[in-house]
Amino acid sequence: MALIAPIDASFLLMETREQPMHVGGLQIFQLPDGAGPDYVGDLYRRLLTYDTLRGLYRRRPSMPSNILGDLWWKDERDKDVDLEYHVRLSALPKPGRVRELLELVSRLHGTLLDRHRPLWEFHLIEGLEDNRFATYGKVHHALVDGIRGTQESAGQYSPDPAAELPPMWAPRDKPASARTKAESSTERRAPWRAAAELVGDVAGVAPTLMKVFTDSISKDSAAVAFTAPKTMLNVSLTGARRFAAQSWPIDRIKKVAKANGATINDVVLAMCSGALRRYLVANDALPTKSLIAAVPVALPVADTSREGGNAVTMVLSRLATEIADPLERLTAIRASMLTAKESMAGRSTLQINAVGMATTIVPTGLNLIPGYVAYGRTPYNLVISNVPGPREPLYWNGARLLGWYPVSVPTEGLALNMTVLSYADNMEFGLTGCRRSVPHLQHLLDYLEDSLAELEQ
Template sequence: MQLMPVTESMFLLGESREHPLHVGGLQLFELPDGEGPDYVGELHRALLADGEVHPLLRRRPRGPIGTLGQFIWTDDDRLDLEYHVRLSALPNPGRVRELLELVSRLHGSLLDRHRPLWEAHLVEGLRDNRFALYTKVHHALLDGVSALRLLQRSLSPDPAARDIRPPWATPIDTGRAGGDRPGMSAVLRDIAGIGPAFARYARQAFREQAATLPFEAPRSIFNVPITGARRFAAQGWPLERVRAVGAAADATVNDVMLAMCAGALRRYLGELDALPDRPLVASVPMSLRTDGSAGGNALGMILCTLATDLPDPADRLEAIIESTRRGKAVYQGMSQLQVTALSAIPFAPLALGLLPGAVRVAPPAFNLMISNVPGPTEPLYWNGARMLGVYPVSVPYEGQALNITVTSYAGSLEFGLTGCRRSAPHLQRLLTHLDTELTDLERAVC
């Protein structure tokens, strides 16, 4: 048995049927040359025969289900791998549309707390010699950065490699032990510095307006109570195009990505006659992981204006650049512990949103979460199958009906849009608007 850190237990305590708290990923693969329709079924049988599962993914909560007793991990020594690793088939015509519909359904169901909190679904029947892997793991075990790194470690840049282990059997460095672990004196020093760090945060953010503040966001169609059903849409764009816009505007890839989202959201909400007069505000998580580990949770957060009140894409990008610069400056020079503690200020309203009726009464601290998780830079293979794309499937929260998570892979910027099925309608249209907005940014600044 192992005591849960509070950063893990809070994801279990905050979960309900209407609020699943697992992160996921969708990977698209191309069948190796010469392989036929039996390849995916044979791969599934081989994965089950392997039988090995990393100890982190053998954990399950100990204590009564549905109570506040979820503070201890226990190991499942009778893990049923066939339950966790499943084979599914798409109906004809096997388009990406049918794949996304399947992922939407799978992502809306809760993980079984009587078992280790993860699932993997191999999906065959996708046309053009492709298949997919959808995985989901509870946020109490891994954050999105950790999950992506775990996937990357299970793949190879060598298309001839055939002895690659499945992601759930890959060694996981949790980053919680070893020579780089901070000593007790360093931890105590960081704790003692939280007070002065908060004073600095308050002075810069509140008095000097050095950052976008919580509760400055307007109410939008996303800031409503949500259901547990999900809708998922995904697409990628050449990273070269995004970098060219950034180089012309002296902006980061993250700034351009946020500007794409801003323009797409402006068009999407405009079509629904639901665009607020004031600019939308995004919560932008920052990975604090510096040790290359692939376990646990390590995140800070800033708030960024999306400048959706501005009609010109170049003006929106300029406003976003300035907003992210000021947000990061607030945390300059702070330790990971101090940044994590102060990030709870804008993040706390998500916990308040779990109180009955709070979302309808309280103003939103921000309108949606937009994350950018760096991914593999070269093409990767899984037992000879080339990975064509990797798309994050994230977590909408109560009062936050849409989550946009982005990752990079082999020269492409891959967008995953995860929304409440009821409160984020016609999510596929956002993909069209993202494409239009990138083109408009190129015309405006390049």
């Protein structure tokens, strides 16, 4: 049995019926030319033949009904994994529009993964109009973060339409040339040098936290935990979810970024900020103070051979929702993100992780205390994540991947999550919210378009 890393264990400990802790993805495919009427059914039966699984997809908590079981992983044997439970075939009701697809994904995303089994599911969905089909998969956040989950899914796709690759749970060959420089340097590093670096990293945690604290006092652009206004989004969750998704051409976002000396991520945050401002105004709920977003940041990983786990931290950014002018809002967001980046510059992975734990992850844990969400201060308002994805069109055994939408995790006190994935020529927005607490979630898609359009003007 393998020990569960502390950050991975926290995602297991935080999970409740109202707060499922899995990440997912929705992919939409075009049926290949000449596909027969039972193409998706044949594909499903072919997937079930891949009954040898990688370790990540055989892993579950060692004692699902005991809190101490969240300390160790148990790897099931291949023959003990019921593949027909994990890999499922579904069909949409007619007329098979995207609306029916999103309703199905909303329901699937709101159900807990069974801790007596490996913590993943894969759904093959037929009946989508215009000769399309879809897949929806989910994996527990204790096993993968958003970036690692994207990499897992991408491994079964290819830019070659004729290529046939195994599904993500099946073993994959890793050529010797795939070893990274980081792995090689780790092997060459003497134990005493590694120990000295660790001591230096630990010693630098306190100065790093102090730097973040002084920046939060001295710089108006800094976003500080517990200074966020309480909004209609910062309430307790129910177990049901609602999901909405849409694509935007990345060239539109790049042009806005170039014209304003900003990054693509700055413009994505500005789009979300403008959409949130419109949404809150429409619900007569816009606060006078700026909303604050937690923005996940990938950490460098030296040991790329380690399968699964989380390698992300989070920084805080002001969204400037109190500013009406879209360009002034973008400028304020850019300044806030620069302040966050400067506080992390030159820091080690351990030190950056410590800052993320202190400023975002630990404060969020307070929301799990009964009554805190209703009466305590809000650490921040929502999570906005930008995940890098494949930049070329991909195929899955001949079927072209048309769209790839992230389905993420609202948490107690943070009823809305906005995650963006770059794929080919598009930025794919996936909005996941509590079904009761975020009414008319789909309106945010219109507001995202309005927000981008005003930035272009």
